[in-house]
């Protein structure tokens with residue numbers, strides 16, 4: 001083994017290893033836990049098909065709203081040292097045209113056994129219900145409710161994900177409008193994430209996606225101007241990973257529904273970390289930059305190898321962060337998980 | 353790992369009129385890029401748009417004034433700054449040693465660099481440059497000066513042969529087949545060339561355009577036939 005080149009080792013990497021990567025997400029079977037995050041290549045059936053062929057376990061379409069939107073002026077997405085900053089501004093064709101896009105996409109994904117997740121947004125509660133009802137005609141496998149885009153605050157005001165009341169109102173309205181399982185996508189930059197997670201679950205969310213991007217600003221030194229035309233944007237990629245892990249762990253301790261852990265996942269080890277923190281599946285977006293859609297197949301292959309080498313299953317890994325035993329000698333033992341505890345106080349200060 | 357590609361300011365060193373609506377912008381910097389790659393040019397406070405590299409050392413572009421952003425670029429003068437993000441995209445790759453280059457409108461821009469690259473390797477380079485009218489022809493003299501054979505077509509017959517680039521290409525494909533055909537220009541022209549080259553069994557590399565946002569293969573806005581023109585393209589191969 002020591003004499004083997006990297007190439008030789010890669011060549012016989014996992015082909016004879018088998019580990020079951022399938023995941024059940026609200027009754028929907030995913031061939032693996034790697035979900036294409038919303039807003040990355042989710043604009044065209046051909047691109048979503050390509051990502052599925054490349055090895056994704058589920059595909060989330062770009063968020064769509066009640067009416068067509070052109071999105072923000074450029075620059076609207078740039079790569080910086082530790083991730084991306086984007087303010088695409090929810091460019092989308094509107095719910096009516098999105099139905100045709102989703103129908104075409106589902107027809108391409110179904111033969112691959114890769115489920116389709118539609119994603120919706122709106123600027124008021126009734127709008128969410130209407131867009132959900134329109135999109136339901138396309139029969140996506142799951143519906144993600146994006147209440148957490150940080151890039152439209154100047155038009156839409158504070159994201160619905162910022163408070164329990166607005167997050168649960170949107171969730172309840174969408175729940176009443178459609179039959180399919182719904183995923184509510186939360187924001188990290190809120191005062192009381194655990195309580196908001198509990199509120200959306202109480203209002204009927206079947207799953208939670210955590211997290212959307214975190215607001216950020218890049219400034220061009222030479223001109224003194226913000227790099228993005230929208231001034232601010234959403235931070236994604238490597239820089240977001242600790243924030244996402246923090247959110248997933250917090251939510252996993254607060255509620256029992258499956259979580260799609262999203263933020264900064266680029267490798268199989270990142271996936272294992274996210275599952276350990278309590279995620280049932282893992283969103284991948286920014287890692288498509290550089291690696292292209294092939295990142296899904298590469299990460300899935302490495303995940304099989306990582307698990308096989310340790311003789312572990314996905315179930316073994318999931319939630320380990322909360323289950324981790326503590327040394328009897330430890331001065332302050334880590335909190336012991338309790339069965340069915342509803343809520344864990346958020347360690348963040350709450351401003352009222 | 354640091355994959356940052358942020359806009360950086362370049363100073364305009366020279367500006368030249370090429371034709372009635374196209375100007376060449378030469379900057380005081382060089383860039384490590386290949387023919388067919390593009391960069392996003394940013395005027396802070398206005399917009400950011402994609403342009404093919406006309407040259408890499410010094411960084412140059414040939415830009416037609418067609419709308420708000422390109423008109424603003426045309427108002428700049430020597431000493432002004434423009435911000436560049438890139439280079440992006442998959443370049444042309446020379447295949448064989450007998451090349452046929454076809455440029456329509458400002459699509460000639462990325463081909464001059466390709467012509468120079470082929471000629472420097474001692475290859476045969478033939479070029480067809482087309483436009484609607486004589487005043488819109490681009491880089492004819494520069495391409496000749498580089499040493500390539502140049503045929504010119506205009507739709508109104510005001511210069512060169514009356515007709516379209518595809519007329520000349522049809523003859524050359526029939527009489528004196530090149531190893532590979534390379535083209536950049538309007539989509540209609542590219543689609544016609546793709547059919548011609550396909551029928552003649554000549555491999556082709558075509559540079560397509562689409563509206564671009566991220567330029568880095570993330571947002572999906574530049575989709576074309578299941579490809580991302582900013583990352584898989586702008587040059588797509590076939591044949």
Ligand SMILES: Cc1cc2nc3c(=O)[nH]c(=O)nc-3n(C[C@H](O)[C@H](O)[C@H](O)COP(=O)(O)OP(=O)(O)OC[C@H]3O[C@@H](n4cnc5c(N)ncnc54)[C@H](O)[C@@H]3O)c2cc1C
Pocket residue numbers: 390401402403404405413414415416417418419420421422423457458461462560561562563564586
């Ligand atoms: C990969 C790539 C490489 C490119 N390389 C070059 C280049 O080397 N030189 C260059 O000049 N341009 C190039 N372009 C096109 C350039 O990006 C657009 O012309 C520019 O974005 C126009 O911006 P604007 O705000 O001035 O006009 P817009 O407001 O975007 O357009 C104004 C009007 O002009 C029309 N229009 C746009 N482009 C053209 C055109 N070429 N001819 C006629 N009408 C047009 C539009 O449909 C619109 O009606 C390239 C585009 C891509 C995708």
Ligand SMILES: Cc1cc2nc3c(=O)[nH]c(=O)nc-3n(C[C@H](O)[C@H](O)[C@H](O)COP(=O)(O)O)c2cc1C
Pocket residue numbers: 037038039040062063077084086088090119146149185211212213235236237238240262263264265283284285286287570571
């Ligand atoms: C260019 C871009 C566009 C995005 N658009 C959306 C969107 O339309 N809806 C949404 O819910 N999230 C959107 N997101 C957020 C991602 O889905 C994801 O939550 C975030 O990028 C973190 O994951 P990552 O680090 O793997 O990219 C977008 C992200 C990026 C980079």
Ligand code: FES
Pocket residue numbers: 563564565566567568569570571572573574575580581582583
């Ligand atoms: S411009 Fe965003 S993917 Fe090509």
